Amino acid sequence: xxxxxxxxxxxxxxxxxxxxxxxxxxxxxxxxxxxxxxxxxxxxxxxxxxxxxxxxxxxxxxxxxxxxxxxxxxxxxxxxxxxxxxxxxxxxxxxxxxxxxxxxxxxxxxxxxxxxxxxxxxxxxxxxxxxxxxxxxxxxxxxxxxxxxxxxxxxxxxxxxxxxxxxxxxxxxxxxxxxxxxxxxxxxxxxxxxxxxxxxxxxxxxxxxxxxxxxxxxxxxxxxxxxxxxxxxxxxxxxxxxxxxxxxxxxxxxxxxxxxxxxxxxxxxxxxxxxxxxxxxxxxxxxxxxxxxxxxxxxxxxxxxxxxxxxxxxxxxxxxxxxxxxxxxxxxxxxxxxxxxxxxxxxxxxxxxxxxxxxxxxxxxxxxxxxxxxxxxxxxxxxxxxxxx
Numbered sequence: 510x511x512x513x514x515x516x517x518x519x520x521x522x523x524x525x526x527x528x529x530x531x532x533x534x535x536x537x538x539x540x541x542x543x544x545x546x547x548x549x550x551x552x553x554x555x556x557x558x559x560x561x562x563x564x565x566x567x568x569x570x571x572x573x574x575x576x577x578x579x580x581x582x583x584x585x586x587x588x589x590x591x592x593x594x595x596x597x598x599x600x601x602x603x604x605x606x607x608x609x610x611x612x613x614x615x616x617x618x619x620x621x622x623x624x625x626x627x628x629x630x631x632x633x634x635x636x637x638x639x640x641x642x643x644x645x646x647x648x649x650x651x652x653x654x655x656x657x658x659x660x661x662x663x664x665x666x667x668x669x670x671x672x673x674x675x676x677x678x679x680x681x682x683x684x685x686x687x688x689x690x691x692x693x694x695x696x697x698x699x700x701x702x703x704x705x706x707x708x709x710x711x712x713x714x715x716x717x718x719x720x721x722x723x724x725x726x727x728x729x730x731x732x733x734x735x736x737x738x739x740x741x742x743x744x745x746x747x748x749x750x751x752x753x754x755x756x757x758x759x760x761x762x763x764x765x766x767x768x769x770x771x772x773x774x775x776x777x778x779x780x781x782x783x784x785x786x787x788x789x790x791x792x793x794x795x796x797x798x799x800x801x802x803x804x805x806x807x808x809x810x811x812x813x814x815x816x817x818x819x820x821x822x823x824x825x826x827x828x829x830x831x832x833x834x835x836x837x838x839x840x841x842x843x844x845x846x847x848x849x850x851x852x853x854x855x856x857x858x859x860x861x862x863x864x865x866x867x868x869x870x871x872x873x874x875x876x877x878x879x880x881x882x883x884x885x886x887x888x889x890x891x892x893x894x895x896x897x898x
Contacts, residue, residue, distance in 0.1 A: 520884045521643040521769045522601035523762060524728060527585035529637040530625070531578045537626070538580045542573055544624035565712075567591045571623065582625065583637060592619060598703060599717050601642060604766055609759040616758060627753035634753060636736055636761055641769050642728040644699065645882045651682075651698045651725050656863045657786050657876055658684045658696050686780065693730040694776060696879070700724060727879060729773055743768055770885050777880035786855045786876040788864065789817050795852040805848060816845050816858075823862040 532538075545562045548554040554562045554571075562571045569592070572583045589612035590600035602612070617627060626632075647654065682701035686694045700721035707713035731740065740746075744764040787795070793814075800810045819835040837845070849856050855878065861869065 518646075518884060519601075519644045521641060521773055522604075523765070523769070524601050524640045524642040525586050525588050526636065526640065527583055527587065527638040528634060528758070529581055529583045530632045530634045531576060531581045532629070532632045533579035534631065535580070537629070538573065540624050541582060544622075545571060545573070548622070566596065569619070578633075582632075584620070585638065587616070589616060592616065596712065597714055597717055598706065599644075599699070599720060602762065604763065609763070613756055613759050617753075620753075630752035632752065634757070635733070636758075637733045638731065639736060639740075639765065640728055640730045641773060642726055643773055643883050644724050644726050645884075646723050647725060648723070650865075651700075651723055653864075653868065654725055654876060655682055655684050655696065655698060657857075657859055658781065658879075660857065660860065660863055690732055691735045692732055692776070694780060695726075695728045695730070697726055697728075698724075699726045702726075727773065727777070727882065729776055731772075740765065740768060740772070770883050773883045774880040777878070777883065781879050782855045782857065783878060783880070784850070784853045784855045785878055786857060786859050788859045788868075789821055789861055791875065792849070792852070792854050792858045793817055795854055796848065799848070799852055804851065809844065809848060812841060812844060813848060820858050821860045821862065823860070 542560070545554065549556055549562055552565075554564050557563045557570065560573045563569065564571075567588065568586050570585045572581075572585070574581060588600060589602055590608075591597065593608075593611050593615040594600070602608075620627060683695065683697035685696075700718060700723070703713050703718050703721050707718065744761075746761065746764060796805070796810065796813045799805045805813075815835060816837070819837075846856055849858070859876075
């Protein structure tokens, strides 16, 4: 018997991040701006607006603007592995001591090239954003997960998020949700994204495109508010008053590393549920088993049949189905959710209309819950989820 091919695995890590330095000196602001202007004129950087610049090789973005305290310099889209070692768009941070030391040197070198004085104690540095990512591979078409997640309603959890499915890479291959000023959650087909980047800019390694086949990336973009209120207290992270402290970025990431899997699992579970997604056919089978064994009665069975009919309605645009003939009250919704939980079925049941012909012909469709796809790091602590004020 031939052994099934094992899918590649990768631990969650940090994809990119942003740091912000605030200062009061207009002289320093002009010096940094003039240096960035020269880098743009040399062709190494390019203009991205009046006060914004982007490094062509790494995608590093620099923004210099006025703020309440004087001026702020934000360096974003920092990928330390890319700055240090090359051009791969699949690279994520490695946490071994040698790599971390090289990263710190490379980052400081890049800041000095922008004329940023690292020994200036008047500049207050903060971590303003961190994007953590988990790559996982599926056996066949990655678009099924995207279709399910797009249809999934994450608002039944205690945190209501705003869908923001964008067309920047390819609408069919990406899904995004926002909790304003706290975090964004994105799940996308990595190969489709790289192909689009290659088409627009041409700076993608061919081996990266091959390596990203059937790869889905689950990414949480943690904003400053989330880092300040949730992550940093859990890290026991203490800020200093000013200046560039030696190795502060890598110290920050060493402390953050253990929190990454738990944070990603918690957010995925809250937004998308604990149990696997299954098709309506599979869910109906599981509910029939509950009825056969007397776990639910006739009324509950009729309610679930109505729910499956409601769930399978498709609109012309595929987004806003007309479900006016059904009017479940709050008690009925609670009963529906309890029965689905008891059957260990995700509260978002996959409707038949989002499946392609090959998927419809399968005996059952089952997608593992997103939180379960996150690889663990030994002895990771549990992350307390953010409660919006």
